[in-house]
Amino acid sequence: MSWGNGIRLVALLALLALLIWPQAFAGAFGLLTSNGQPAIYNQGSLLDITLSHLGIVAVATLAATFIAVGLAIIVTRPFGAEFLPVSRSLANIGQTFPPVAVLALAVPMLGFGTAPTLVALFLYGLLPIFENTLTGLTGLPPAVIEAARGMGMSGWQRLWRVELPIALPVILAGIRLSVVISLATATIGSTVAARTLGEVIIAGLQSNNTAFVLQGGLIVGVLAVLIYDGLSALERRLLARTGQAEA
Amino acid sequence: MSLAETAHSQTPPAWLALDRLGVLVAIIAAGGLALPFALFRANRIVPGDALGLFAALPMPLALVLLTALVGGFAAALLRWPAAIKLGMGLVVLAVLFVLVGLSASHLTPEGDSFARVSPGAGFWVLAFAFAVLVTDALTRLALRPWQRIVMLLAVTFAMALLLWSGLWTDLSMLKEYANRAQSFWSEARTHLGLAFGSVALATLVGVPLGLVCYKVKSLRASVLSVLNIIQTIPSIALFGLLIAPLAWVGAHVPGAKTIGISGIGATPALLALFAYSLLPIVANTVVGLLGVSPAAIDAARGMGMTRWQRLRAVELPLAFPVILTGIRIVLVQNIGLTTIAALVGGGGFGVFVFQGIGQTAMDLVLLGAVPTVALAFAAAVVLDALVDMTARETRT
Numbered sequence: 005m006s007w008g009n010g011i012r013l014v015a016l017l018a019l020l021a022l023l024i025w026p027q028a029f030a031g032a033f034g035l036l037t038s039n040g041q042p043a044i045y046n047q048g049s050l051l052d053i054t055l056s057h058l059g060i061v062a063v064a065t066l067a068a069t070f071i072a073v074g075l076a077i078i079v080t081r082p083f084g085a086e087f088l089p090v091s092r093s094l095a096n097i098g099q100t101f102p103p104v105a106v107l108a109l110a111v112p113m114l115g116f117g118t119a120p121t122l123v124a125l126f127l128y129g130l131l132p133i134f135e136n137t138l139t140g141l142t143g144l145p146p147a148v149i150e151a152a153r154g155m156g157m158s159g160w161q162r163l164w165r166v167e168l169p170i171a172l173p174v175i176l177a178g179i180r181l182s183v184v185i186s187l188a189t190a191t192i193g194s195t196v197a198a199r200t201l202g203e204v205i206i207a208g209l210q211s212n213n214t215a216f217v218l219q220g221g222l223i224v225g226v227l228a229v230l231i232y233d234g235l236s237a238l239e240r241r242l243l244a245r246t247g248q249a250e251a
Numbered sequence: 252m253s254l255a256e257t258a259h260s261q262t263p264p265a266w267l268a269l270d271r272l273g274v275l276v277a278i279i280a281a282g283g284l285a286l287p288f289a290l291f292r293a294n295r296i297v298p299g300d301a302l303g304l305f306a307a308l309p310m311p312l313a314l315v316l317l318t319a320l321v322g323g324f325a326a327a328l329l330r331w332p333a334a335i336k337l338g339m340g341l342v343v344l345a346v347l348f349v350l351v352g353l354s355a356s357h358l359t360p361e362g363d364s365f366a367r368v369s370p371g372a373g374f375w376v377l378a379f380a381f382a383v384l385v386t387d388a389l390t391r392l393a394l395r396p397w398q399r400i401v402m403l404l405a406v407t408f409a410m411a412l413l414l415w416s417g418l419w420t421d422l423s424m425l426k427e428y429a430n431r432a433q434s435f436w437s438e439a440r441t442h443l444g445l446a447f448g449s450v451a452l453a454t455l456v457g458v459p460l461g462l463v464c465y466k467v468k469s470l471r472a473s474v475l476s477v478l479n480i481i482q483t484i485p486s487i488a489l490f491g492l493l494i495a496p497l498a499w500v501g502a503h504v505p506g507a508k509t510i511g512i513s514g515i516g517a518t519p520a521l522l523a524l525f526a527y528s529l530l531p532i533v534a535n536t537v538v539g540l541l542g543v544s545p546a547a548i549d550a551a552r553g554m555g556m557t558r559w560q561r562l563r564a565v566e567l568p569l570a571f572p573v574i575l576t577g578i579r580i581v582l583v584q585n586i587g588l589t590t591i592a593a594l595v596g597g598g599g600f601g602v603f604v605f606q607g608i609g610q611t612a613m614d615l616v617l618l619g620a621v622p623t624v625a626l627a628f629a630a631a632v633v634l635d636a637l638v639d640m641t642a643r644e645t646r647t
Binding site for chain 1: 272383486489491492494588591601604607608619620
């Protein structure tokens with residue numbers, strides 16, 4: 005086993021251990037508390053909160069992927085070409101909006117809870133996926149498209165059997181970016197009463213309990229790094245499969 | 252014959268041809284017309300009454316808006332030159348912005364300081380639709396960098412004029428501002444200090460670090476992957492992870508407390524923002540330097556330049572646009588991320604966003620969110636223009 009994989013495995017096991025038997029770590033976290041504060045978050049199970057956090061991110065990313073890839077396909081077809089320049093500019097402008105602002109502004113429409121967080125994650129998650137799908141679909145080598153056309157493939161066949169498979173690694177890179185942003189934004193979602201790991205950190209900040217802040221921060225941080233890392237590995241594998249050299 | 256060509260051969264006279272994007276803009280705008288234009292509340296917290304266009308504005312003003320919208324619809328739907336679309340789009344936006352302020356004055360009863368009027372969903376949807384029209388026109392016009400900066404200055408000036416004229420004084424967001432004008436400007440200073448300070452620090456450290464990574468190949472992969480990991484950690488988690496060590500430093504290192512280092516406050520925020528900024532700056536410095544053509548380096552060597560002279564006179568200037576792109580990414584990102592600093596007591600516009608969420612006072616959220624978005628947007632426009640200018644220079 006290489007060094008890198010060893011570190012990944014240790015991080016994953018440590019994370020699972022902290023989620024499943026948090027009390028085993030009470031001694032270590034207890035060093036950071038004072039005046040008999042609890043060492044381990046006590047307003048819900050860390051495992052449940054983590055699963056809820058991941059669930060929100062998964063649902064939002066899945067929806068964002070379908071819509072963003074669909075929209076990118078539309079604007080790169082002949083009938084949608086008129087929308088290409090403006091959609092590119094809008095995606096660019098949209099990314100200057102801070103995720104927190106999107107989150108906070110979804111509240112008046114949807115009330116508190118999971119709904120505004122889901123909507124903010126979905127809206128914000130669209131942008132990187134859309135942008136990368138566009139890059140993937142517009143950056144194809146013309147020779148490949150010509151070859152597919154020469155084989156007598158129709159427009160949809162070319163899209164489905166040639167363009168999308170070649171663009172897949174770039175699309176996946178967009179999804180990875182989107183997931184990382186979503187994991188972070190979901191954390192802030194706890195300020196609008198979504199059940200995410202942010203509540204552990206914020207409870208710690210409010211009660212001046214560094215142990216809570218640290219365990220919340222560690223779980224979110226390790227989770228984000230592991231997911232990012234896993235998706236990167238998947239991308240490299242796809243690149244190798246489609247025979248594209250890594251940039 | 253492709254689909255596009257067949258469609259083209261059947262089109263009516265050029266000035267009457269429909270613009271597909273315009274159809275979308277018009278549909279969105281029509282939806283906006285059907286939605287309430289303004290929201291009236293008896294006080295800050297209670298749910299409000301949604302008011303349609305004719306209830307929100309006195310008849311003559313409602314007619315002014317409808318007239319402007321007719322022009323806006325025509326400019327959107329027909330294939331007119333982009334400059335006309337841009338002009339009409341801006342006129343509609345200006346009318347909308349002025350009228351929403353007048354609507355607030357119209358709806359607020361004389362002498363009632365509790366009543367709150369905010370823009371309704373219809374206003375936002377209309378503004379969004381015509382902002383899309385303006386964006387499309389600007390994209391089609393492909394303005395030069397200095398023209399974009401002039402446009403930005405003009406829009407900023409118009410907004411400043413609107414705020415200064417007092418037309419918006421009765422809007423709820425401005426009432427929130429009036430109640431905390433002093434803290435607004437001090438939070439604004441904190442926000443700018445954190446966002447620009449962290450980027451400046453990261454540039455001072457990141458560009459030399461990128462240079463080292465460029466020269467020392469063995470270091471490159473490991474430095475970049477460490478920075479990559481840092482950037483993956485969600486901001487609030489990173490703020491949190493910095494609190495424990497900083498609290499320890501503040502309590503145990505003599506003198507640290509006096510220069511303001513402690514667990515919460517601006518220090519963890521500045522450090523976290525700095526750490527986030529490193530990856531794009533270092534990576535872009537490396538990529539920019541790697542992209543310098545070997546011919547240019549050879550030519551410099553042939554002229555008898557030393558390594559330092561080559562670096563200063565040839566390699567860094569040629570890599571500059573790419574480095575500047577890194578700084579642009581980081582600046583826009585940090586202006587947004589600084590809002591989260593408020594959660595660790597670091598201040599900034601996030602203070603209003605989170606206070607607003609806590610009090611379910613959405614206008615207070617807007618008071619924090621709108622300046623943040625405007626700042627990020629302005630920074631993106633200015634730096635994009637600078638990147639284009641420098642890229643053009645290095646190419647000739």
